[in-house]
Amino acid sequence: MRIHTAFALALLLTTGAQAADTESSATRIPDSAITQVTGLRERALKDDVAYAITEGLTSEIGARLAGSDNDLKARDWMIAKFKALGFDKVWSEEVSYPRWIRRSESAAVIEPFAQPLMVAALGNSAGTPKGGLETEVVRFESLAAMQAAPDYLVNRKIVYIANPGMQALKDGHDYGMAAQVRVSGPASAAAKGAIGFLMRSAGSDQNRIAHTGVTHFEDQAKAIPAAALSSPDADLLDHIFARGKPVKIHLDIDCGMDGSYTGANVIAEITGSSRPAEYFLTGGHLDSWDAGTGAIDDAAGVAITTAAAHLIGQLPQRPARSIRVVAFANEESGLFGGKAYAAQHHTEIGKAVLGAESDLGADRIYKLTATVKPEARAAIAQIAAAVKSLGVDYDAAAPGAGGSDLSAVHAVGMAGLSLHQDATRYFDWHHTANDTLDKVDLEQMRQNVAVYAIAMYLAASAEGDFGSAAGAFAKEADSD
Structure with missing residues (x-):
């Protein structure tokens, strides 16, 4: 009985000491x-x-x-x-990275109904050949649907992903889904043989202004032309597809990588x-x-x-x-x-x-x-x-x-x-x-x-x- 009591007392003292140490730290x-x-x-x-x-x-x-x-x-x-x-104190520290430049971009539906489209090239996009691309477009509801499709449906075509528009939310959590389409969609389409990529803009507005943003290619040599449509133009394209006829688009993007660049973080201290x-x-x-x-x-x-x-x-x-x-x-x-x-x-x-x-x-x-x-x-x-x-x-x-x-x-x-x-x-x-x-x-x-x-x-x-x-x-x- 005394052993148990001594043990309990020791445990109490140890626990108290640990609590005191935690409080002091x-x-x-x-x-x-x-x-x-x-x-x-x-x-x-x-x-x-x-x-x-x-x-x-x-x-x-x-x-x-x-x-x-x-x-x-x-x-x-x-x-x-x-x-x-x-x-x-004020100083700078060098930061090097690849340089991407944008010169111009345009797009239009050619068939079945001629319609101009408001687009913005995505950062790291490749440019189209001089004079642009004019080819059939294949539409997917989501990035996952495109990734699951057989390659032959995509090969030598422009992929369009009609992901749902973002909602205007306090925490902005819809952006994660839309940004994932933008960041990984073009490379996924290129891996299936696509020669171009379009998506609904990653934005919560209904303005006829497209949202740019970066996309990512592991191998820039395999990059394809990639652009975002303004939300109203994505709606327009959806309505055209709903007619059940083949859709052909002209896409003309003048942009691309231009070597490397050394910038800097600018740092200041109080x-x-x-x-x-x-x-x-x-x-x-x-x-x-x-x-x-x-x-x-x-x-x-x-x-x-x-x-x-x-x-x-x-x-x-x-x-x-x-x-x-x-x-x-x-x-x-x-x-x-x-x-x-x-x-x-x-x-x-x-x-x-x-x-x-x-x-x-x-x-x-x-x-x-x-x-x-x-x-x-x-x-x-x-x-x-x-x-x-x-x-x-x-x-x-x-x-x-x-x-x-x-x-x-x-x-x-x-x-x-x-x-x-x-x-x-x-x-x-x-x-x-x-x-x-x-x-x-x-x-x-x-x-x-x-x-x-x-x-x-x-x-x-x-x-x-x-x-x-x-x-x-x-x-x-x-x-x-």
């Missing part, structure tokens, strides 16, 4: 930092720096297709802007007060597609995070850690900037204590999620409580990779914070000529700046870390 945000964010929030809600940056990039530079002349102009512009805003080597990682991507002026995708993201960091830099007492803002290179064609950053900094990934990128426009942030070590959950809850008054809910059960480019950095071990923006309007304009400054709502943008500034400041002030380490979140990253 838990990451927390000090009360002194919490008290600072009220003033930070009020300044952010009146701040115009984010809007000014977005206006400047779209008015003075415009479209920023990776590898174009405007790519270099945008980098120089952003370096100058970071310096003018008083960031303590130096922390006591642990400057560690930092909160944030930013957006500096490149855009070439149709609009890249206001919501993603001048706004660069602007929001830059403005939030700038506000923190103006505080009389800075947080312990630094705030690092990255204007990433060439996200649109395959996360090249994010992947390059991850490759260059993976051996010191523990210094990036937490990261959040803005890349879904400028409408209101409504939800916060995170992927951190268990001992840091309470600190994330503190951040969530601080932004609750701004209309941001916390979903503790959902993961957070940090954002598009930061997904690559998260994959090598950075803890991730995702600040989810309302995407209801976003996919109406995404990757189109309608991606312009008038789509940015100033009050909603200010709310974004406030949320980012609070989250950055509190995370950079935390006592303890969020779990960033080489390979720390490999399982979560693999399942994203």
Whole structure:
């Protein structure tokens, strides 16, 4: 009986010691930092720096297709802007990638009824032969239906995938399905012998404007001409097919690969007060597609995070850690900037204590999620409580990779914070000529700046870390 009692006492003492160790190792945000964010929030809600940056990039530079002349102009512009805003450090890191160029595109139904079609060539598409293609089109309801079809139905034809149009949704989840058709559809069609590819645009609008976006070919030598139809033109083509007659289309695309290009991630830092080597990682991507002026995708993201960091830099007492803002290179064609950053900094990934990128426009942030070590959950809850008054809910059960480019950095071990923006309007304009400054709502943008500034400041002030380490979140990253 005494043995059992002694064992129980030892177990109780051990459990108590473990609980005490867990409590002492838990990451927390000090009360002194919490008290600072009220003033930070009020300044952010009146701040115009984010809007000014977005206006400047779209008015003075415009479209920023990776590898174009405007790519270099945008980098120089952003370096100058970071310096003018008083960031303590500003530098760039080279990023190399294949360069794709667009010159022109057109399409028309030839038979059975002559009709012009509004199209946009997809990034990495091959061009048509001079004079274009004129051949029969075979229609499939979905990517899966095309992939399951016998090759002879597709061979020497243009494939058209009439996937259903996207719905305008707050979380934008329809985009995943549509983007999968765009990214893998042309290569799948080419493997079956198709000589061209058309799809309904990956967008939620009914404007007669097509949405571009990247597609992927493992072997660029096997690339075929690929384009997206505006949603009304996809409807028109569906109506023509419903007549039950063979459909022939003329497709003329002048585009293609043009060697390689060396761009750069532009990086700026607000130096922390006591642990400057560690930092909160944030930013957006500096490149855009070439149709609009890249206001919501993603001048706004660069602007929001830059403005939030700038506000923190103006505080009389800075947080312990630094705030690092990255204007990433060439996200649109395959996360090249994010992947390059991850490759260059993976051996010191523990210094990036937490990261959040803005890349879904400028409408209101409504939800916060995170992927951190268990001992840091309470600190994330503190951040969530601080932004609750701004209309941001916390979903503790959902993961957070940090954002598009930061997904690559998260994959090598950075803890991730995702600040989810309302995407209801976003996919109406995404990757189109309608991606312009008038789509940015100033009050909603200010709310974004406030949320980012609070989250950055509190995370950079935390006592303890969020779990960033080489390979720390490999399982979560693999399942994203």
